[in-house]
Amino acid sequence: MKFRNKGRKIYKTKEKNYYGKSPVSKAFSVGLTVILIGGIGFIGYSVAEPLVNYSKKKGDSSITVSESEDPSAIEFTSSSEGMTSPTESAVQPTISAEEYRAFALSANDIADTQSLELALHRVPAGQNIEYIEVPLKLSGGKLTYASSVLMADQLQGLQHMIKLSDIVTAVTKAGYKPVAVVSTFNDNLLPATYAGTGYVTFDTGEQWNDNDPAAGGKPWTTPYSETTRSYIADILSEAAGAGFEKVVCTDMIYPYFRASDLEMLDPVLSGSDRYQAMTMAANMFNERILTNGSTMMLEVAATDILKNNDDVISQPMVLNVQSIILNINIDDIRNGVYASDTNYEFTGTASDMVKKMLDNDKIKERLSSFSNVAIRISGTSVGVDELLKAKEGISEYDYTSFIVG
Secondary structure, eight states: OOOOOOOOOHHHHHOOOOOOSHHHHHHHHHHHHHHHHHHHHHHHHHHHHHHHHHHOOOOOOOOOOOTTGGGOOOOOOTTTTTOOTTTSSSSOOOOOOOEEEEEEEEEEEGSHHHHHHHHHHSOOSSSSSOOEEEEEOOOOOOOOOOOOOOHHHHHOOOOOOOOOHHHHHHHHHHTTOOOOEESSOOBSSSHHOGGGGGGGGTTTTOOSSSSSOOOOOOOOTTTTHHHHHHHHHHHHHHHHTTSSSEEEEOOSOOOOHHHHHHHSOOOOSSTTTHHHHHHHHHHHHHHHHHHOOOOEEEEEHHHHHTOOOOGSSOOOOGOOOEEEEEEHHHHTTTTTTTTOOOOEOOOOHHHHHHHHHEEEHHHHHHHTSSEEEEEEEEEESHHHHHHHHHHHHHGGTTTOOEEEO
16 A cells, blocks of 8 residues: 655635835845745655655566567666666675685585485585585576475476475574575576577577587577566575575576577677676666575676676676676586687696686686675586685685685
């Protein structure tokens, strides 16, 4: 219900004739009138503003699913629904990167409560770990918990999965702070059911896959779809509202489009301003997370930066999120990283590869724009001990915030 401030009734009286007064009396009367009007205006503003603010309500977003949704028809402006620019919403509160020391769990670690408790006992000692990162939505779109988001349950049937409340309780009981990790646009499940949430060919409207389906090609979700953005935002809101102190958004990327792909897709995907869709989606997610009592961190893969697929952080001035995680995945770089303009070689131990990555000029340039940077060292091809040893080397680059795993 909206409240209207009717204000105080003002009763008019007949104006008196002051022409017979002396100049001094006239000046005094005028001055007194100005003071009275100013006082009434001040009191009215002071009372009206709290009433107006009190009556404002934030509307919950809803997902309207349309299989024929045309992602290319959505225009990204500061007035788009749910999409805000840095001047329209609160910028991410400052988070001291020095305070973020985390250990990342795997999907298998949260298969059930017992698995989670065992995993928490395996957190490396002596590393001053404060946060535990828990994967709630994986690359590819699979959720690992019993979500109450209607579309998520329809896609996967999650009733038998672990509950968010159980995750938060177990992590907190073990003496750590829970952090949710949510993959965003690398989702093959949603567009497989709702074609309009993925990329479609520009002329025919057919669903685009990242390869021939016979060779395992899959669709991806697009930030140009309102349904996709709302679906992700609802999952982020659910996690933030469940007691996770931070929410890490990963996979805020476009697929690696080939030249032949771009020829058949919307021309906007070939433009230099396509970063706007990713950036404004990130700002929307940031606002939803903040509204639900948590804070957002944005994880970017080092390989995506080297391959120029880091649109979301390419224009930091229009991005509200200032806490960035650089993920150096040993599995992804040990055989080299092949970009369109340069081939990058990484050899030696995990420590050697991490240092070479942090020495890269493109990496340094991208990270220099952000006030809070954490380095994640991950990979399954090396043990935790080697990851921890590689983590020690980041202090040489003045990074004190880290995630292992």
